[in-house]
Amino acid sequence: MNKQYENIDFEAFCPDGDSPFTEAEERACMEKFYRSAGITGNGGGCQKTGSKGIRRKFAVLLAAVIMVLAFGTIAYASGILQLGVIRHADGEQEQFLALEDSAQYKAAQEALDDEESFSKEEQVARLEAECDGGFESKGTWNDREKSVTFKGPDEKTQELLDKYHLEFERTHYYVNSAKKAFDKAGIGNVLGDFRNINALESNDGYVYDDGYIYTEKGSVTIIGEGESSADPVYWELHVTPHNVYLSPRDYFASSEDKESDGFRQWDFVTAEGYAAKAISYQESLEDDTGKAYTYRNFQVVVHTKDHLVTLLYNICIDDPKNDLSNREFEKMVNQLDFSALS
Numbered sequence: 348m349n350k351q352y353e354n355i356d357f358e359a360f361c362p363d364g365d366s367p368f369t370e371a372e373e374r375a376c377m378e379k380f381y382r383s384a385g386i387t388g389n390g391g392g393c394q395k396t397g398s399k400g401i402r403r404k405f406a407v408l409l410a411a412v413i414m415v416l417a418f419g420t421i422a423y424a425s426g427i428l429q430l431g432v433i434r435h436a437d438g439e440q441e442q443f444l445a446l447e448d449s450a451q452y453k454a455a456q457e458a459l460d461d462e463e464s465f466s467k468e469e470q471v472a473r474l475e476a477e478c479d480g481g482f483e484s485k486g487t488w489n490d491r492e493k494s495v496t497f498k499g500p501d502e503k504t505q506e507l508l509d510k511y512h513l514e515f516e517r518t519h520y521y522v523n524s525a526k527k528a529f530d531k532a533g534i535g536n537v538l539g540d541f542r543n544i545n546a547l548e549s550n551d552g553y554v555y556d557d558g559y560i561y562t563e564k565g566s567v568t569i570i571g572e573g574e575s576s577a578d579p580v581y582w583e584l585h586v587t588p589h590n591v592y593l594s595p596r597d598y599f600a601s602s603e604d605k606e607s608d609g610f611r612q613w614d615f616v617t618a619e620g621y622a623a624k625a626i627s628y629q630e631s632l633e634d635d636t637g638k639a640y641t642y643r644n645f646q647v648v649v650h651t652k653d654h655l656v657t658l659l660y661n662i663c664i665d666d667p668k669n670d671l672s673n674r675e676f677e678k679m680v681n682q683l684d685f686s687a688l689s
Contacts, residue, residue: 427614427622430599436463442600444593446650450511451593459595461503493521493554513592516562521555524548525569528559532567535687537586547571564591579663587655599648600626618681623649627673641665645676651688
């Protein structure tokens with residue numbers, strides 16, 4: 348059997364009861380399924396049989412196939428969302444946000460390979476030049492347009508853009524509401540029931556701190572906190588088209604994350620049938636006074652047909668009643684509306 352099907356627990360789909368399908372329906376569907384799965388010869392098991400036990404297995408497998416076809420992916424197999432792995436010259440590996448073998452991933456890996464081909468001294472000098480004055484200080488501010496435009500791609504990055512047909516985001520526009528950010532990017536309300544989009548707006552006039560941003564290439568970033576001062580939450584939603592260049596450091600789960608307390612990574616399927624990969628871990632941070640707080644950090648990545656969607660959700664758990672389980676976080680992710688991207 349094709350390896351992508353090996354770890355499916357088919358019995359989980361139909362643990363009890365008789366098959367809801369006729370024998371003819373079972374045979375027709377299973378023949379098609381086995382051909383697509385790469386099963387040949389007797390391993391296909393598609394011949395007619397009078398064995399109730401074997402027919403039962405077909406019924407269970409058929410129920411699983413119907414679920415698989417409905418989701419358009421092998422939603423219940425392990426490793427359902429195959430993210431790229433960024434490999435460093437020293438052997439260290441970091442899990443990337445983009446899909447394995449995607450243009451975004453390949454370009455990022457090549458960019459890192461080029462960067463690490465320089466000597467340590469050259470790498471430090473290049474990094475210092477990039478970080479001089481902080482990230483936003485490198486950009487050109489346009490207060491009339493409420494935007495920041497960063498420098499264009501260097502020669503190597505431009506080669507990668509041309510090679511992989513990717514877009515480079517230079518201009519970030521700041522607006523005073525989440526709705527306006529989505530509207531300007533030309534996409535629907537991805538927030539769904541996760542947050543009330545009408546409540547995510549500001550009237551203070553200084554939009555650079557509001558956390559509602561879109562780019563000229565169609566990406567959107569929404570940054571929020573709890574709905575009240577008593578809600579110790581920080582979250583970020585990022586929506587990025589698949590044709591946008593990603594930095595080699597756009598990690599999903601870094602080696603540092605994996606060493607954190609309680610780190611766990613798991614796969615699940617959203618209510619809309621999208622494969623999702625999530626992580627959770629604990630982290631202790633100090634404020635300006637030196638007081639330490641404990642946070643539970645979550646991150647999930649979902650790839651729709653045309654977009655990469657990530658949600659970061661950090662919650663202070665010094666008060667245990669604020670804590671969330673991984674399953675509760677999944678339910679929160681299911682409040683997002685991925686159909687807004689179709």
